Amino acid sequence: MDLKDKLVSSFLAFEDKVDVHNPVHDIRSEAMKTFEAKGFPSKKEEAWKYTSLNTLQKIDFSIFPKEENALEYNDVKKYFLHEIDSYKIVFIDGIYSSYLSETTHDGVDICLMSAALTKPMYKQVIDVYFNKIASKDDSLTSLNTAFSREGAYIYIPKNKMPKKPVEILHLATGNEAALMLQPRSLVIVEENAELQVIERHQSITGNEVLTNSVTEIFAAKNAIVDYYKVQNDADTASLIDNTYINQKDKSVVNVHTFSFGGKLTRNNLNFYQNGEYVDSTMKGVTIIGEKQHVDHHTLVHHIEPNCESHQDYKGIYGENATGVFNGKIIVDKIAQKTNAFQQNNNILVSDKATINTKPQLEIFADDVKCSHGCTIGQLDEDALFYLQSRGIPKKEARALLMYAFANNVLASVRIPELKVRINKLIAKKLGVNLGFDL
Amino acid sequence: MLKISDLHARVDDKEILKGINLEVKAGEVHAIMGPNGSGKSTLAAVIAGKEEFEVTKGSVSLDGENLEDSAPEERAHKGIFLSFQYPVEIPGVSVTNFMKTAINESRKARGLEDMPANKMLKLIREKSELLEIDRKFLSRSLNEGFSGGEKKRNEIFQMAMLEPKLAILDETDSGLDIDALRIVANGVNKLKSKDNAVIVITHYQRLLEYIVPDFVHVIHDGKIVKSGGKELALELEEKGYDWLKQETVV
Numbered sequence: 001m002d003l004k005d006k007l008v009s010s011f012l013a014f015e016d017k018v019d020v021h022n023p024v025h026d027i028r029s030e031a032m033k034t035f036e037a038k039g040f041p042s043k044k045e046e047a048w049k050y051t052s053l054n055t056l057q058k059i060d061f062s063i064f065p066k067e068e069n070a071l072e073y074n075d076v077k078k079y080f081l082h083e084i085d086s087y088k089i090v091f092i093d094g095i096y097s098s099y100l101s102e103t104t105h106d107g108v109d110i111c112l113m114s115a116a117l118t119k120p121m122y123k124q125v126i127d128v129y130f131n132k133i134a135s136k137d138d139s140l141t142s143l144n145t146a147f148s149r150e151g152a153y154i155y156i157p158k159n160k161m162p163k164k165p166v167e168i169l170h171l172a173t174g175n176e177a178a179l180m181l182q183p184r185s186l187v188i189v190e191e192n193a194e195l196q197v198i199e200r201h202q203s204i205t206g207n208e209v210l211t212n213s214v215t216e217i218f219a220a221k222n223a224i225v226d227y228y229k230v231q232n233d234a235d236t237a238s239l240i241d242n243t244y245i246n247q248k249d250k251s252v253v254n255v256h257t258f259s260f261g262g263k264l265t266r267n268n269l270n271f272y273q274n275g276e277y278v279d280s281t282m283k284g285v286t287i288i289g290e291k292q293h294v295d296h297h298t299l300v301h302h303i304e305p306n307c308e309s310h311q312d313y314k315g316i317y318g319e320n321a322t323g324v325f326n327g328k329i330i331v332d333k334i335a336q337k338t339n340a341f342q343q344n345n346n347i348l349v350s351d352k353a354t355i356n357t358k359p360q361l362e363i364f365a366d367d368v369k370c371s372h373g374c375t376i377g378q379l380d381e382d383a384l385f386y387l388q389s390r391g392i393p394k395k396e397a398r399a400l401l402m403y404a405f406a407n408n409v410l411a412s413v414r415i416p417e418l419k420v421r422i423n424k425l426i427a428k429k430l431g432v433n434l435g436f437d438l
Numbered sequence: 439m440l441k442i443s444d445l446h447a448r449v450d451d452k453e454i455l456k457g458i459n460l461e462v463k464a465g466e467v468h469a470i471m472g473p474n475g476s477g478k479s480t481l482a483a484v485i486a487g488k489e490e491f492e493v494t495k496g497s498v499s500l501d502g503e504n505l506e507d508s509a510p511e512e513r514a515h516k517g518i519f520l521s522f523q524y525p526v527e528i529p530g531v532s533v534t535n536f537m538k539t540a541i542n543e544s545r546k547a548r549g550l551e552d553m554p555a556n557k558m559l560k561l562i563r564e565k566s567e568l569l570e571i572d573r574k575f576l577s578r579s580l581n582e583g584f585s586g587g588e589k590k591r592n593e594i595f596q597m598a599m600l601e602p603k604l605a606i607l608d609e610t611d612s613g614l615d616i617d618a619l620r621i622v623a624n625g626v627n628k629l630k631s632k633d634n635a636v637i638v639i640t641h642y643q644r645l646l647e648y649i650v651p652d653f654v655h656v657i658h659d660g661k662i663v664k665s666g667g668k669e670l671a672l673e674l675e676e677k678g679y680d681w682l683k684q685e686t687v688v
Binding site: 380381382383385386387388389390391392393394396397400401403404407408410411 | 483486487488489490509510511513514515518519520522524525526527528529530531536539540541543544547579596600
């Protein structure tokens with residue numbers, strides 16, 4: 001049985017586990033129909049031209065874990081930003097781990113999607129927000145919607161700001177030979193409220209994992225959201241991340257994506273600017289090698305006037321790694337005075353590595369500032385000589401230059417301990433010890 | 439200390455150095471002058487080991503050791519320092535951290551432990567004062583957004599920190615106003631001793647009023663066509679380079 005058939009037939013088993021009379025289930029059933037009709041995207045589709053899901057579909061993934069698995073904190077501590085205090089929403093093989101988590105209902109809700117989807121007290125919020133910005137046409141998003149049951153639920157009321165960042169950690173134990181995970185998260189940040197989130201998917205063994213994740217983020221007027229995605233997974237773990245962001249007047253949302261590992265990573269990051277004076281920032285650092293594949297597909301839809309969007313993605317590709325950057329910007333006719341900027345710079349450090357980069361601008365307004373630029377190059381030999389002539393060996397000199405190349409993406413990380421962690425990951429990824437924390 | 443014998447070097451298929459002979463002893467200051475495109479900067483880069491240039495004949499040796507197979511960083515560890523005409527910007531790496539890395543890599547190559555932090559700080563303070571460098575400057579990203587003068591002053595600061603045996607200053611005077619020139623030259627003079635040597639590469643005589651050379655050499659078309667004392671620089675200033683070019687033709 002191929003993966004699509006397996007998923008479709010698993011939906012019946014899934015219906016035994018959830019309340020089919022809940023209105024949410026009508027949404028799931030609709031979404032299942034969409035997935036059943038469309039199936040997995042193929043390379044014939046423009047958006048999937050450079051990323052193939054074929055080999056993944058041949059793997060016999062379990063759709064549900066057979067049993068609940070537990071992990072000791074000390075064994076997974078390193079995947080947390082343990083240097084600081086944080087709220088934690090942790091899942092093990094898709095199942096909530098209360099033992100590893102630290103949730104709260106103290107003025108803000110930092111808890112579970114399963115609770116939000118089933119408890120009457122959240123019904124009003126779910127009616128207004130659930131599946132409202134996520135695509136109804138996209139097959140993978142629909143697949144996630146069909147199986148939506150568990151994930152992170154964060155609700156920050158007006159004028160509130162949680163005392164500490166939230167870490168969302170999805171751990172896979174590898175107790176199943178191959179496991180598919182479909183976390184579904186909802187993040188609502190009301191007027192004048194603020195939130196910082198760090199999200200990570202981590203497989204701790206060499207067994208196959210496929211995660212098809214959907215996150216909806218709603219930023220109300222003047223809200224500020226910093227969202228950090230740390231992708232440094234095992235070589236047998238693949239991630240399709242579908243993130244949808246809706247922004248109202250004067251809200252600021254920054255998403256940083258650090259892609260350092262994993263077998264196949266596809267980031268579908270979609271911003272909808274449903275308000276004026278909105279600021280949206282997407283930044284990414286990708287450093288991969290071996291046969292790793294990372295695909296960044298961004299969309300910014302400028303729907304209202306006077307908004308800004310900033311995109312800055314840096315990629316370093318070694319060995320047989322392959323990368324994709326596709327940045328789509330739509331400026332509606334009404335969205336005058338839009339400022340939209342997009343940068344994608346890439347360094348290929350091996351002859352066999354490839355990057356496909358494509359800006360895609362659809363501009364219907366006439367009074368806008370839009371710029372885009374993409375570069376693909378090698379390390380500057382003169383710069384390398386400069387560093388070597390100061391006594392820095394070639395390997396370290398190359399690493400310093402690559403670090404410098406990625407640096408301005410790091411400058412906007414607003415959790416200092418996270419910045420230190422990312423710097424260490426970069427140094428590790430580049431295989432050097434420079435004698436100081438970058 | 440430095441001995442260059444019949445040095446030929448080319449980049450791609452173009453021969454740039456066509457038989458350079460030069461000996462520099464400890465305690466000496468040599469100036470290398472010459473018109474644009476004569477091979478001055480190439481000579482500096484070849485001594486420092488830039489791989490882009492292929493040495494086709496002849497040799498460069500330091501303290502009797504042929505440098506042929508030494509990578510640029512190994513030459514640096516042996517005591518060669520090149521001050522760049524166009525220093526490279528390294529965003530995100532502070533001047534201080536860059537110097538720490540450079541110094542400790544050199545120490546590592548010599549089998550020494552990392553320099554203790556307090557000693558490093560003391561050294562940085564001492565050398566930055568010598569170059570009249572503000573402390574705030576040291577926490578800025580290396581060369582990023584530096585003015586031309588700041589970049590050059592930073593080059594000499596690095597030289598002061600690394601204490602090379604042989605320092606080569608490639609067009610260090612270009613882009614400097616008179617005050618910056620004086621500070622840079624003063625720094626170089628204070629670092630000079632009987633145990634080290636300096637090669638000043640310059641187009642103009644101006645810098646040589648501050649860093650007074652023991653010998654002046656003129657390069658033209660990849661060869662040293664004339665050598666003399668410091669008065670040769672003045673002669674060049676007065677007459678230009680054309681008379682030398684003619685002399686070689688004859």
